[in-house]
Amino acid sequence: MRQTPIVLALIADWHLGFSFAGIARRDPDLARQLRQQQAASVETVFRRAEEAGVRLLLIAGDLFDSARPAPEDLLRVIDAAAARPHLTVVLAPGNHDPFYPDGYAADPRWPASVHRLAPEGGRLVFPELGVTVDGAGFAQMIEEENRFTGFRQPIPPSQLAVCLLHADLDPPGGRSLYRPLSSREPWLGAYDLVALGHQHSPLVRQIGSGRCGELRYPGPPLATTFVDAQAKGLWLAEARPSGGAGWRLDWRVLDLPGPRFVRRTLDLGGVREDRELMARLVRLAAVPERAAGPCLLELVLEGARVPELVLDEALVEQRLGRLGWDWVQVADRSRPAPQFGAGHAAGGFAQLLGEAAARLGEAEPPERVAGALGRIASLLAAAEAENR
Numbered sequence: 166m167r168q169t170p171i172v173l174a175l176i177a178d179w180h181l182g183f184s185f186a187g188i189a190r191r192d193p194d195l196a197r198q199l200r201q202q203q204a205a206s207v208e209t210v211f212r213r214a215e216e217a218g219v220r221l222l223l224i225a226g227d228l229f230d231s232a233r234p235a236p237e238d239l240l241r242v243i244d245a246a247a248a249r250p251h252l253t254v255v256l257a258p259g260n261h262d263p264f265y266p267d268g269y270a271a272d273p274r275w276p277a278s279v280h281r282l283a284p285e286g287g288r289l290v291f292p293e294l295g296v297t298v299d300g301a302g303f304a305q306m307i308e309e310e311n312r313f314t315g316f317r318q319p320i321p322p323s324q325l326a327v328c329l330l331h332a333d334l335d336p337p338g339g340r341s342l343y344r345p346l347s348s349r350e351p352w353l354g355a356y357d358l359v360a361l362g363h364q365h366s367p368l369v370r371q372i373g374s375g376r377c378g379e380l381r382y383p384g385p386p387l388a389t390t391f392v393d394a395q396a397k398g399l400w401l402a403e404a405r406p407s408g409g410a411g412w413r414l415d416w417r418v419l420d421l422p423g424p425r426f427v428r429r430t431l432d433l434g435g436v437r438e439d440r441e442l443m444a445r446l447v448r449l450a451a452v453p454e455r456a457a458g459p460c461l462l463e464l465v466l467e468g469a470r471v472p473e474l475v476l477d478e479a480l481v482e483q484r485l486g487r488l489g490w491d492w493v494q495v496a497d498r499s500r501p502a503p504q505f506g507a508g509h510a511a512g513g514f515a516q517l518l519g520e521a522a523a524r525l526g527e528a529e530p531p532e533r534v535a536g537a538l539g540r541i542a543s544l545l546a547a548a549e550a551e552n553r
């Protein structure tokens with residue numbers, strides 16, 4: 166039996182070639198810096214993997230942001246892999262970068278060490294590594310069903326059994342446009358590791374049957390949007406036979422230089438005036454320590470906002486920017502008070518309701534104001550419908 170453990174790395178949702186267009190509209194320099202960091206991360210990831218003794222690099226889809234990556238993005242990955250022929254790479258294309266017969270996955274310049282799993286599914290046996298990798302790439306951008314359910318031929322217990330897939334694990338209601346996969350499907354018992362991409366957050370679930378392996382999302386190695394706020398870096402595992410039914414995997418994560426996308430939430434329910442709002446924002450928006458790359462903040466506002474609270478988003482972004490953030494954006498999900506702006510078809514009744522809403526904010530505790538404002542808003546909507 167093998168004495169030294171197999172070292173492997175798992176990557177998903179890298180989204181190389183992402184445009185950062187939303188950031189570029191307001192801050193072209195920051196967008197350029199993010200694109201450069203993303204491009205540089207390709208060599209960094211391959212180098213760090215090599216230095217850590219990784220023999221097998223698994224890429225669970227959405228390596229590229231697009232099915233037609235820019236030539237320089239494709240070449241960066243091809244070159245980084247070609248420079249390390251002893252690092253075996255297996256790629257299962259995802260919904261962003263599906264396996265088209267004439268696309269990047271079929272490019273003849275890929276070195277022999279990089280295996281791309283086709284939509285019909287495949288089994289790759291690496292006797293020198295002691296690993297078998299099964300899996301299938303996406304054939305198109307939407308697949309409302311996962312057709313890959315493994316192979317009948319069992320993998321010998323002496324081999325680490327891996328399934329590599331881009332799939333949506335346990336989606337709400339069991340339905341998804343990106344290969345819904347239930348963690349209870351019996352065929353998963355054939356694997357020590359079901360390596361997944363798509364959900365952009367690190368997650369692990371144990372498989373309760375067969376080899377009693379695990380389902381794992383690594384999250385992206387490098388964040389590209391606020392969806393990636395949980396991104397941790399490059400996930401590595403040492404795999405060794407457990408002595409029982411399957412293999413044991415011990416995971417650790419290598420921190421990579423890059424941007425920090427941070428999301429923080431403020432409940433406006435208890436906030437009564439602008440000064441208090443600013444004080445809370447400043448407390449909430451402390452910049453994280455040890456941040457090497459740019460720091461981007463999304464401030465999410467929740468709760469019921471009292472009507473006299475004037476929230477100037479530009480002012481908030483400016484004030485928080487002074488705390489050291491490279492980017493601040495406000496996502497207002499608070500329930501707004503009824504609007505009585507100019508040009509509104511507001512008659513006397515609407516005026517009355519508006520004044521009542523303002524008085525409520527002065528006199529009542531916020532938790533009661535919330536319900537009353539909702540009532541006022543529906544009365545106003547009914548009044549408007551009548552006027553139409």
Ligand SMILES: [Mn+2]
Pocket residue numbers: 178227261363365
């Ligand atoms: Mn993705």
